[in-house]
Amino acid sequence: MHAMLLARPGEPLKWTELPDPAPGPGEIRVRVLACGVCRTDLHVVDGDLPQPKLPIVPGHEIVGRVAAIGPGVTDFAIGERVGVPWLGATCGHCPYCRDGRENLCDTPLFTGYTRDGGFASHTIADARYCFPLGEDGDDAGIAPWLCAGLIGWRSYRMAAEGGRDRNFALGLYGFGAAAHILAQVAIWQGRRLYAFTRAGDGAAQDFARSLGAVWAGASHEMPPEPLDAAIIFAPVGALVPLALKAVRKGGRVVCGGIHMSDIPAFPYALLWEERKVMSVANLTREDAREFLAIAPKADVHCTVARYPLDRANEALADLRDGRLQGAAVLVP
Ligand SMILES: [Zn+2]
Numbered sequence: 001m002h003a004m005l006l007a008r009p010g011e012p013l014k015w016t017e018l019p020d021p022a023p024g025p026g027e028i029r030v031r032v033l034a035c036g037v038c039r040t041d042l043h044v045v046d047g048d049l050p051q052p053k054l055p056i057v058p059g060h061e062i063v064g065r066v067a068a069i070g071p072g073v074t075d076f077a078i079g080e081r082v083g084v085p086w087l088g089a090t091c092g093h094c095p096y097c098r099d100g101r102e103n104l105c106d107t108p109l110f111t112g113y114t115r116d117g118g119f120a121s122h123t124i125a126d127a128r129y130c131f132p133l134g135e136d137g138d139d140a141g142i143a144p145w146l147c148a149g150l151i152g153w154r155s156y157r158m159a160a161e162g163g164r165d166r167n168f169a170l171g172l173y174g175f176g177a178a179a180h181i182l183a184q185v186a187i188w189q190g191r192r193l194y195a196f197t198r199a200g201d202g203a204a205q206d207f208a209r210s211l212g213a214v215w216a217g218a219s220h221e222m223p224p225e226p227l228d229a230a231i232i233f234a235p236v237g238a239l240v241p242l243a244l245k246a247v248r249k250g251g252r253v254v255c256g257g258i259h260m261s262d263i264p265a266f267p268y269a270l271l272w273e274e275r276k277v278m279s280v281a282n283l284t285r286e287d288a289r290e291f292l293a294i295a296p297k298a299d300v301h302c303t304v305a306r307y308p309l310d311r312a313n314e315a316l317a318d319l320r321d322g323r324l325q326g327a328a329v330l331v332p
């Protein structure tokens, strides 16, 4: 097999030939058809996240086909199309796992961070954390569902818990892969969607409007009505006070990323009146089952930029520099 391998954070990924991996008990070998590039991959490559497995094959939005099955796996057949997400494994017995919050497991494994991921021709995955994808939809078009879609969904559920349902005004800060997927689901559900981008990013604002956003503007602007909730996907802490300012009394601000720059000090008045700031960490398998069922109903279509596997560094650079509309996807 071959892979784009990160030896040390801060270095470019290197094309590497590796022996074909054999699946152990409970594992499957997946031939990768497409793997999305997520902002978290950038954080891994840039060294923003503590203690990655090194060397590591990044990538946790994997669409592939089962190529080999380890002992004890009964849920999957050879050739079946599957998705491999960020949550690679959990312990099953810590207080969080027992409480239905496996996303907070004390000893988890994360695909492309603490176990090898999908920037490769093949990968090994724990079958219990993989999902059947059926045959509908294009491989590259579905790949971003596996993280951008799932994390967006979990963030959205948290945001909506504080809302008035039908009459809901939702703001999305940072209109990249996660936002462009979630926008389609939220609009399909009848929410009014407000998109906030970097000042002057007319292309992203047009993109948001083309998907049905009722308003799109710069992140420092106030929307024409107070928001019921806001989700921040951009890794920019300065957006937290801006989003708090934009939400109504009792509104929620959900931070959807794994890493953010520092949040600047802000007046208590922005938090007063029961506004809430919260973060979303990882995903549960339940989140995935819900989202993978709802996305086809909402007719979610990802706008993707395809890159051959050996151009992974270019895809990462384009994401870092904000040159993408939608999601970057590597195709081996
Ligand atoms: Zn656990």
Ligand SMILES: [Zn+2]
Binding pocket: 038, 039, 040, 041, 060, 086, 147, 148
């Ligand atoms: Zn991700």
